[in-house]
Amino acid sequence: MAMLPVTPRGFRDVLPEEARLREGIIARVQRRCSLWGYAPIETPTLEVLQVLEQGGKLAHQPFRLFDADNELLVLRPDVTLPIARMVATRLEAALPLRLRYVQPVFREQEQLQAQARERTQIGVEALGLHGAAADAEVVLLLCEALAACGLRDFTVAICTVGVLRELLDACLRDSDLGEDWRNRVLRACHESNLVTLDGLVSDARLDARYAQALRKIVTLSGGGEAIAACQAIATPLGCADGLDELAASWEIIEAFAGGHVRVDFSVMSAFDYYTGLVLEAYAPGVGVALGSGGRYDGMLSAYGLDAPAVGFAFSLETVMQALVAQVGDDGQPQTPDLQTVEVVETDPVAAFRRAGELRAAGQRAVLQVADEGAAGAVTTGAGATAAPGAATATAATPDSATPAPAAPGATAAPATVTATAATPASAATAVPSTNFGTEVPECPKR
Amino acid sequence: MPQALKIAVPKGSLYADSVAALGRAGLDIQGLSDPGRQLRVCSGDVEFYIVRPSDVPVFVSYGGVDCAICGRDSLEEAALDVIELVDLGFGACRFVVAEPEAANRPADADYQRLGVMRIATKYPRITARYFDQQGVQVDIVKLHGNIELAPLSGLAERIVDITATGTTLRENRLRIVSEVMASTARFVGNIASVRTDPRIRELAQRLGEHK
Structure with a gap:
């Protein structure tokens, strides 16, 4: 029996309606990032596993395969590690660098977890830049990028891992607790398991002041006052690493983020490669993070280049889920109406010329060839129709066809342009056409 | 106008204690005392979902509900991403x-x-x-x-x-x-909900104070 013609689990086709939305979102986000001075890059789909792992623990299970050289390869499970590799080995002289990307990533998932195994990541990395201003830049750019996607309601939660790391260092220094305990605390923080965390810091060997601090800090959230509260706890213990920087970033962020950013010390995310700022983005109606990011000053040194870096990435698919959930969304790209130009057997050149003129004028024109659907079609004869709101075009041919029925809402007196009017000069001066639709307002609410 | 806070309550052996704990935390639990065959109970700005215990982590992790009461046994077995906020102590x-x-x-x-x-x-x-x-x-x-x-x-x-x-x-x-x-009942939250909806942390605080 023939196999059902399916795609692999967690991999899927993108059909035109969705593809057009994706294209529009990607174009707008890339435009935003470009305006901030970020340059596009691409990395290979396959990487050498050992090389990626050199940069840091892989946060997701990758697809693995052997090539003909018996090299163990992976389909890239994220883009940050490949960029660190690329920059450290090939772009050292170009630092500082601001890079942006749109690339699919591939991650193994268990069955029946409703998880895609291929998803599109949109992100930026600012390499060779340190300090509060660079952190603030990345947070604000993430806000603008999410707004450019069309999202109106979203939250970016930020904090720093520095304070937690210093606290744990101090705990180990002042007690006989070991690495195992530290790792369990870090895992509990990463999983946001406050119950486990509470159990771990209740260890009798731990100084009560540290226990109290660890318990309290992960519950702090809000704005600048949350940073101040964290400083009040951590400074007397000599563990305030990263908090001054976070406060300085916050001052900038608060002024421009339009209420989309909040401080949340429970975002002790994640991957062990973060060294300072960490961030996660959320939107109502979607139970998972849209994206995440932070500062990873140690990753490039794993590839032999001592340089700081900060960045974010978000999933296009998750953002689209959030967009659908936000009723009344007006961020969808408006696709200009499509005009149809019939190719008449006796003079096909005229139709191509006519369509070319329309495109040169920034309009969308599709050729209707051979037996392609006749109803509602625009002919290259004297009579022609256009989709609602679009200028009607006619390519004048001697033996004109009968006028096609007008589309609903078509203008009563369409402007008529003849094919012979087209000259190379007029085409050259025309506005370049676009398939992406109109730009939507790009900035977050201020 | 904020959306209703969606809370999953586990059916079965943890049910009575869970409802009592939510009541002590100040929620209106009248509709939960005898829901009959009703699986969703609305009460002001809260919606309760009565869920099979082993499915609770799934509802929370995927954002079907914002928060829930759930045994550690179900959480460990499901191994899904949720935020574990409070050890409620009952259901040992x-x-x-x-x-x-x-x-x-x-x-x-x-x-x-x-x-x-x-x-x-x-x-x-x-x-x-x-x-x-x-x-x-x-x-x-x-x-x-x-x-x-x-x-x-x-x-x-x-x-x-x-x-x-x-x-x-x-x-x-x-x-x-x-x-x-060993296992006890836990108050857990969806990651996105906890980070964006302050009502969950407030509820966690009250549940912790009125064990």
């Missing part, structure tokens, strides 16, 4: 390994010769992790209920199951071989 039970009191041959002796032991359980993930930690090689059979029958019928040598008092095990002439872990 233990995960144990058990075998028939009067086995023809001790399971350990068979293991010496066979190199593998068959374990029946409702909790394959917890079971696998436990025996991996112990360095014991096992074949795991997943059953959906009345696990005690497995060793009695000879389907498996041992079981991993939860027990609160040990009564069911005793009545089926099973004895506890070792303890896997």
Whole structure:
């Protein structure tokens, strides 16, 4: 029996309606990032596993395969590690660098977890830049990028891992607790398991002041006052690493983020490669993070280049889920109406010329060839129709066809342009056409 | 106008204690005392969802509900991303390994010769992790209920199951071989909801204060 013609689990086709939305979102986000001075890059789909792992623990299970050289390869499970590799080995002289990307990533998932195994990541990395201003830049750019996607309601939660790391260092220094305990605390923080965390810091060997601090800090959230509260706890213990920087970033962020950013010390995310700022983005109606990011000053040194870096990435698919959930969304790209130009057997050149003129004028024109659907079609004869709101075009041919029925809402007196009017000069001066639709307002609410 | 806060409440043995805890935390729980066949109970700006215990982590993790009360057993077995906020203390039970009191041959002796032991359980993930930690090689059979029958019928040598008092095990002439872990009820939240909706942390605080 023939196999059902399916795609692999967690991999899927993108059909035109969705593809057009994706294209529009990607174009707008890339435009935003470009305006901030970020340059596009691409990395290979396959990487050498050992090389990626050199940069840091892989946060997701990758697809693995052997090539003909018996090299163990992976389909890239994220883009940050490949960029660190690329920059450290090939772009050292170009630092500082601001890079942006749109690339699919591939991650193994268990069955029946409703998880895609291929998803599109949109992100930026600012390499060779340190300090509060660079952190603030990345947070604000993430806000603008999410707004450019069309999202109106979203939250970016930020904090720093520095304070937690210093606290744990101090705990180990002042007690006989070991690495195992530290790792369990870090895992509990990463999983946001406050119950486990509470159990771990209740260890009798731990100084009560540290226990109290660890318990309290992960519950702090809000704005600048949350940073101040964290400083009040951590400074007397000599563990305030990263908090001054976070406060300085916050001052900038608060002024421009339009209420989309909040401080949340429970975002002790994640991957062990973060060294300072960490961030996660959320939107109502979607139970998972849209994206995440932070500062990873140690990753490039794993590839032999001592340089700081900060960045974010978000999933296009998750953002689209959030967009659908936000009723009344007006961020969808408006696709200009499509005009149809019939190719008449006796003079096909005229139709191509006519369509070319329309495109040169920034309009969308599709050729209707051979037996392609006749109803509602625009002919290259004297009579022609256009989709609602679009200028009607006619390519004048001697033996004109009968006028096609007008589309609903078509203008009563369409402007008529003849094919012979087209000259190379007029085409050259025309506005370049676009398939992406109109730009939507790009900035977050201020 | 904020959306209703969606809270999953586990059916079954944790139900009564869960409802009482939510009541002590100041929520209107009248509709929960006798919901009949109704699975969703609305009360002001809160919606309660009455969910099968093992499905609670799924509802929370995927954002079907914002927060929930759930046994640690279900959380560990599901191994999904949720934020564990409060240990509520009630619903205490233990995960144990058990075998028939009067086995023809001790399971350990068979293991010496066979190199593998068959374990029946409702909790394959917890079971696998436990025996991996112990360095014991096992074949795991997943059953959906009345696990005690497995060793009695000879389907498996041992079981991993939860027990609160040990009564069911005793009545089926099973004895506890070792303890896997202890479990209590937890208040958990969806990651995105906890980070964006302050009502969940407030509720966590009140639940913690009125245990």
